[in-house]
Amino acid sequence: MAETYTPMIEQYREIKRQHADKILFFRLGDFYEMFFEDAEIAARELEITLTGRDGGAGRRVPMCGVPFHAADTYIARLINKGYKVAICEQVEDPKQAKGIVRREVIKIITPGTVLSDVLLPDKSNNYLVVIHEQNDIITMAGADISTGECYWADFAGPYRLNTLCDHLYRLSPAEIVLTGLLTDKETLDTFLANRLHGCTITNLAIENSETTQELLQHHFPDEELPHSGAAIAVGHLLYYLHQTLKTDLSHVNRLMRYNAAEFMTIDTAALRNLEITRNLRDGGRKDTLLSILDFTQTAMGGRLLKKWLEYPLLSVHEIIRRQDAVDELLTNPGVRQVLQEKLGHIYDLERIVTRAEVGTANGRDLIALKQSLSSLPTIKLHVQSMQSALLGEIGAKMETYEDIVALIDRAIVDNPPHSVRDGGIIKTGYNQELDELREIAQDSQQWLMAFEAREKERTGIKSLKVGYNKVFGYYIEVTNANRAAVPSEYIRKQTLTSAERYITPELKEFETKVLGAQEKIVQLEYYLFTIVRDCVKKHIPRLQETARQLAVIDCLVSLSEAAARYNYRRPAITNNREIIIRDGRHPVVERLLDREVFVPNDTELNHHDCEVMIITGPNMAGKSTYMRQVALLVLMAQVGSFIPAREAAITPVDRIFTRVGASDDLATGQSTFMVEMNEVAHILKHATTNSLVILDEIGRGTSTFDGMSIARAVIEYIKDRIKAKTLFATHYHELTELAEQKKGIKNFTVAVKERGSEVVFLRRIVPGGADKSYGIHVARLAGLPKKVIERAQTILAELEQYAVAHVLAATALPAPQAHVSLFSDPIIEELLKVDIMTTTPLEALNILFKLQKMAKEGSGR
Known part of the structure; x- marks a missing residue:
């Protein structure tokens, strides 16, 4: 025999079957209740008590609940954990219901469709994104229903999924809805897991596409309607919103197209490495460019400034x-x-x-x-x-x-209650009928006091009192000691331990009048409020x-x-394809310095004599800060912001690429070096002559000669083929030779001042190449034990002596020749330059390589 439940539980189960993937908030009186598995999940996630309820057939079912007036807080916690919530309300008056009260789901709340202030960050958008692929074109339709924004974008070509992922990272959607099959979905899944792990993924299948097309055509004007593939995505977006919000969405009234040709492209790596709107530490706003520039006073302004920084202009x-x-x-x-x-x-x-x-x-x-x-x-x-x-x-x-301001001022009290259904929201003087009803309600207290005094006088019962409760209404209460004096026209209403309660025809008539007035007041106030709200809607x-x-x-x-x-200055915006910055400063770092003064630096990049800057110098000297600084100042200029510099002239760049830092991608099993090579490959595929490229320490994750070879090949490829303006920081001092071989490459280094064994990094970028790494000095600054530092210096000296001995051995020739000598001037000069006490093992190998090359050239080999 089939298991049976009470009618109410059966009603719950039927509605739950229609919303199996959501937690059902089922309205019972002043609470939203959850049952069965939903109750167990909610009790665990919300840390509330799990109880039980008689479900019929002699069994109890799991149950938990939250007060309906505090539901937003609990819903917010579930949504933030990635759950979806269906709100089920009573849709008929319990007093008029025959049998169980009819209930329906009136809205569905998902991470991408929330509207409550409790659930929404003030200065960030809350995007819902639909992704659809057709004919090798991926269309993304996105909306923030809390603000009414709606737009779409197409991504085509062999790298369309990568471009989509970069766009998704900038949007940081709360929810992504996938429709149909997606080529290389595994790549998208990996990206979402690594970069947008808090995003909820929803799969949507729509059998009748005509429904979505009708929604689209009725919602937006013809001139805004997109082509066929994009139309499907936008139609699916509207369908999903209608199914969840269950409203006409009239506030989503403008459909925009994202045109990549209008904005600088910032990929995921650049957005993260430059910490434009999110820091690398925890993804928050602290210590980002946005946090420095954000003096906005409104939530709308805060959201727009974030967009401006993530989508700088090209025009x-x-x-x-x-x-x-x-x-x-x-x-x-x-x-x-x-x-x-x-x-x-x-x-x-x-x-x-x-x-x-x-x-x-x-x-x-x-x-x-x-x-x-x-x-x-x-x-x-x-x-x-x-x-x-x-x-x-x-x-x-x-x-x-002024008309809306005047209407609200006339109608709504200055400090209204939170609920719109409990009265107390409409001002006196706004509506005559409401004022009359209020007079009746206000006069009731005086009438009751007069009635009580009159009855005391008439009956002689001095302890007689008139009261009210929600169950029995108005009553006259007389103690048992005075029951004999009760008039015959008093009608017994309730018996208490020490008293009797009565009603009279006069008091009953008053009750009907007053309670009717109070009920009418609440109903009329709500009606008048909706009229005002509807005026705003227009x-x-x-x-x-x-x-x-x-x-x-x-x-x-x-x-x-x-x-x-x-003290920012206005940069000149030019078309001469140059970036010239005088005394530029890092906008974030300079604000974080408490006791130091930020050292400004110049930059000059062009397509004539300085297309590539090779920057050498020790760790911690400021190379990475300098390169990020250049990228941020260019970005700020294209936003329309003034910049921290004495003066500047900047031509807009189409993209900013960054390859900085070292990190493993453990989720995909990729090493630091593989991540680095993937990022470099991405840059070499997508950079153009109008791009700005920032490369920091390419090739450090592999062997010395492999890394040096890759680094050199990358520079040559950028210089000869791409011709992008590039800043290239490296510890491979040998790469400075490229400046002598290729026009447009210049060497720069971080100035260093030595005082005996002490080294001071001056933070100034100056022309020329570095000839020392100062690795042991950096180790000392990092706090390595003194014994370790001393031992490292001893080992370094031994290795340097060993390397020099092998240099001499390697350059010795088996038989003297007339046109070559070990002690020829070039080799002598090079050997005299060697500082044995400070040369690192890597530098010693480089010296060996260079001397051997000179020896081969001198011997004619």
Whole structure:
């Protein structure tokens, strides 16, 4: 015989079958309850008590629950752990229900579809991404439903999956929805596991594609509709959003296309190595370029600034437009201060209007909207007075919404309750019927006091009192000692241990009137609130545009504030394919120095006489900082920011590539050297003559001669074929010979000052090549024991003497020849240059190699 459950549990099981992959929050009174496996998972993940409930058939089923008014906090914890939650509500009045109350899932919350403030970071987007592949083209359709953003992008060619992965890393989506088959899905899975391990993956299968196409055509205007392959991806995105949010999504009203030709490309390696918006330590904002430049006052501005840094511009014209605005705000500190103050009073408009559209905005949201819009007239006045084109255009177009401000001010109390269904949200004087009902409710207390006094006088029962409770309503309570004095018209209502409770026709009539008024007040207030909220909904597209305008203003003010505080200068943006920086400083490192002054450095890269900079010098001397500094200053310039430099002239680059640091990729079983070679291969495949390439210590992960050979071949390939502007740091001093052999390669080194056995790194990049590594000195700085340092110096001296002896032996010839001599001038000069006490084993081998080469040339071999 089939197992049977109570009707309520059967209802739960039926709804759960339709949402098997989600945790079902099942509404029972003032709680959301979970049963069976969901209860066990929720109790474990939320650390709440697992209990049980009679499920019928003589058995108890696992159960746990959370208060409905505090559900957002618990849902947030589940979502952050990668779970999906289905919210099941009562959809009919229990008083009118015949049998069990009807329940339905009213929305589904997934990591990519959250709307609650508790679940959303203020200054970061929360993207949901759909990926679809068709005819060797991968289309990505993405949306942040909390802000209404929606766009798509195509990725084609043999490296389309790599390009997609780089784009995904910049977006950091909370959820990715896969539709259909994807070529090389294993590569995508590996990337997600290593770089976006917190992202939830959802597989979506849609049998009827006509449904998605109808959604697409009805949602966006014809001029925004993409081609067939992209249309499928965007259609699937809309379908998934409708299935989860269960609203019309009218706030998602603009479909944009990402055009790679408009922006500098920053791949995953560069974004990580340069720590632009996420640090390498824990992926947070601390000590990133974003943390240094972010003086934004609004959540919208914070999100936009992050985008600007991850998608720098290529257009000289657009960069200069931003620069002009930053410049004007920098030279008008009074205006900048007023704008910062007013922007500080603006809440997250994008997300407020989204909550208004989906019906979750409460009274506090509308008050936040009113306060935000109240700042607009002052912002508009100051912005439209600016002379720069970008600010002037925004100021001219900005609306101020006095009608919405006035409506909310008339209707909504200044400090409304969180719930919109409990009353207390509408101001007195806004609606006559509501005011009359409130008068009835307010007069009730006076009536009750008068009624109680009159009954005491009439009956002579001085202890008589009138009360109320939710179960029995209003009553007259008389102690047992006074029961004999109770009038005959009193109707017994409830018996207590020491008293009796009664009702009278007059009190019953009052109860009906008052309770009816209170119920009507709550219903009318909610109705009036929805009318106001619907008025706001009519303006959603306009409000979204205003939010975007405010975000741009906020970003420009933020960049001008950074320039003022940090003494940044405006770089010239040119078309002559040069990068010239005078006294440049690392924007992050200089802010972290407490007692040191950051040493500035010059840079000059062009396609004439300095296309490749080979930078030698000891570890810890500042080579990596310098190279990252150049990359960050170029990026900042293309964002429209001023930069930490005395002066600069920069031509936009199409891409920035970085190969720095050493790390194993244990998840894929790749060694440090393999990771390094993969990254170098990626650069050599994708770099162009308009790119900026940063290479740090290529070839260190293998043997000396293998590494040196690879490093040299890479430099030659970049110089001869790609012709990208390149900074190449190396410990292979032999590579400095390339500067003599190839025009466009120049040697630079980090200046070092020696004081006896002490060495001081001066942090200055100067022309020339280094001739020492100072490895033991760096080991001393790192804190190796004194005995180890002393022993290393002894061993080094022995190895150097051994190496020199072998040099002499290797260069000795079996028989004198007229045209060659061991003691010929070049060899003598080279031997005299050798400092035996400081030469490392690697340098000794290099000396041997060089002398042998000279000997061969001298002997004619």
